[in-house]
Amino acid sequence: MSTATYIYAVVGAEVELPEGLAPVGGGDEVAIIDHGRLGAVVSDLARDRPLGGRDDLIAHERVVNTLARATTVLPMRFGGVVENDTAVVDELLGDHHDYFVWALEQLDGCRQFVLHGRYDQDELVSSILAADAEIRELSDSVRDADPDATYYERIRLGEAISVHVDRIRAADAGFARERLEPFAVAVAPKDPAEEDSALELALLVHRDRLADFEQAVDALGDEWDGRVRLRLIGPVAPYDFLPEPTGES
Amino acid sequence: MTVSQRQGPSRVDRAPQGDLAQVIDLILDKGLVIDVFVKVSLVGIELVTIDARIVVASVDTYLRFAEATNRLDLHQKGGKDLGQVVGGLTEGVTQGGAKGKTKGMIEAGKEKFDDLRDERRSRKEREA
Numbered sequence: 001m002s003t004a005t006y007i008y009a010v011v012g013a014e015v016e017l018p019e020g021l022a023p024v025g026g027g028d029e030v031a032i033i034d035h036g037r038l039g040a041v042v043s044d045l046a047r048d049r050p051l052g053g054r055d056d057l058i059a060h061e062r063v064v065n066t067l068a069r070a071t072t073v074l075p076m077r078f079g080g081v082v083e084n085d086t087a088v089v090d091e092l093l094g095d096h097h098d099y100f101v102w103a104l105e106q107l108d109g110c111r112q113f114v115l116h117g118r119y120d121q122d123e124l125v126s127s128i129l130a131a132d133a134e135i136r137e138l139s140d141s142v143r144d145a146d147p148d149a150t151y152y153e154r155i156r157l158g159e160a161i162s163v164h165v166d167r168i169r170a171a172d173a174g175f176a177r178e179r180l181e182p183f184a185v186a187v188a189p190k191d192p193a194e195e196d197s198a199l200e201l202a203l204l205v206h207r208d209r210l211a212d213f214e215q216a217v218d219a220l221g222d223e224w225d226g227r228v229r230l231r232l233i234g235p236v237a238p239y240d241f242l243p244e245p246t247g248e249s
Numbered sequence: 250m251t252v253s254q255r256q257g258p259s260r261v262d263r264a265p266q267g268d269l270a271q272v273i274d275l276i277l278d279k280g281l282v283i284d285v286f287v288k289v290s291l292v293g294i295e296l297v298t299i300d301a302r303i304v305v306a307s308v309d310t311y312l313r314f315a316e317a318t319n320r321l322d323l324h325q326k327g328g329k330d331l332g333q334v335v336g337g338l339t340e341g342v343t344q345g346g347a348k349g350k351t352k353g354m355i356e357a358g359k360e361k362f363d364d365l366r367d368e369r370r371s372r373k374e375r376e377a
Contacts (some may be wrong), residue, residue, distance in 0.1 A: 004292040010281070050295040054269070061272045064280075065265065077280035081292045091289040099287075114267065221261035231262040233271070239279035 003027075004081050005088055006045040008063045009237065010074040010100050013037045018066050024059040025049055033085055035093035037101050041067060042088060045081055052079065068237035072107050074100060075237035099245045106243045109207050110185055111235030115217065117172070117199030117228045119165075124196075124227070128164040135160050165195075172198050172228065179220050183213035188240045198228045202240040 006024050013034055021030040023043035032039040041063065045051070057078060064075045082088055093100070129136050138157045142150040173189060176199055181187050183205065190200040205213045214232075221230045266272055283289055 004294065007283075045294070047292065047294060057273055057276060058269070061266060061276050064276070069265075075276070075280040077278075077282050078276040079294075080283045080289075081294050082289050083292055087290065092283075092287065095289075096287045114271070116267070116271075217261055218259045221259060225260050229262070230260070231264065233264050233267045236266060236275065237280075239275045242279075242281060 002047045003044040004047050005042050005084055007076050007080040007082065007088060007092065008041040008043075008060060009067055009076055010093070010104075011039045011041060011067065011071055012104055013039055015039055015067075015071045017041070018070055021063050021066060022059055023063070024056050025051060030063055033088050033093070035089045036097050038093050038097060038104075040088045040093055041073075042085070051081070064237045065235075068111065069235055072104055072109065073237045074103055074107075074242060075239055096245075103243050107204075107238050107241065110204050110238060110241070111207065111210075112238040112240060113203045113205055113213075113232055113234035114190075114236065115176070115180070115199060115201045115203065116231045116233065117176070117197070117224070118231070119196045119198045119228055120226060121196050124165065124168070125161060128161055128168075132160070132164065135164075162195075169198060172224075173201070176201060176220060180213065180216055183209045183216050186241050190240075199230075204238055204241045205235075 006027070008024075008030070011032070013036070015032065017030060017032055023030050023045075025043075025045045027043040027045055030041060030043045032041055060078050064073060067073045068075070082091065129139060135157065138153065138160065142153050142157060145153075147154070169192065177187055177189070180201070180203060184203040185206050186204040188202040188204075190202055192198070192200050203213070217230065217232055224230065267275075281287060283291060
């Protein structure tokens, strides 16, 4: 069976692999190829197998984020496959050695977290109704009416509410950022994915500030209790904070 | 800026990783992009992740619907187990019927990873 080499991440040279990492695509094992001050985390991959099913994605994610909990990693995007181990050394680690070393130094001791917030929709809509008499009237007018007859009114109502939601969301995002930024090395807001999303914030946190950061997140959760449900994901690899090559490095 | 000491349990959910859609967001869109940040010759392995992304996004929606119906107790009417439906759908569409277990993948992702490590550096040693 002809195989190629799948790449998960670039790490520092002394990194030890955690036990029991399951490779993408049913390969034998996850291993490290050393070169200079770097290591590439890799596994064999059959060439004739399509890549990208749910299992593959989860396997990639688990390898990278398990590593990220133990050390500083430069995660590769899913699907990086090269010819063989020699190509990993020659083309990846060799050609970009200094950039990778520099990037690992930039991220040293840092972990990424992603903070998701979700509105309690009932609370959110009630607060908007309470604040806006026009919306209250509109809502009253369609409540017991024939839905077909009030089609456009209901669209108007929903649109008016969403204007409020956008404003509230922007204010909340700013507020959360203000509270958490002091404890983060960097912050990257992401677009909220769904209609009841309040917040989606990627944060790069140094381990020395981790306790303070988590406390600040808890404090925010307390403050928003009943309004916004927070979910803190991580630590994950610093996907959102990879330093771009400057050309010199 | 100081943070006052809080009382009682945290109101913030914590998870080692997000749900599948969030995971995919990270690993397909972010990360060191070979051929953009760094140049290497990629092997032409068929990638089916575009399909996966679409299907997975829907799957997470289905799961939320399922959660809602759970609350309404419709579950007891006795349908097919959701895990099977979702698993079959995902695998069927993205892998063209290739076998693949989805059982427990998300749960497995939540398992705590123990710190056991060994000394291997296997590949390099093997080929040295």
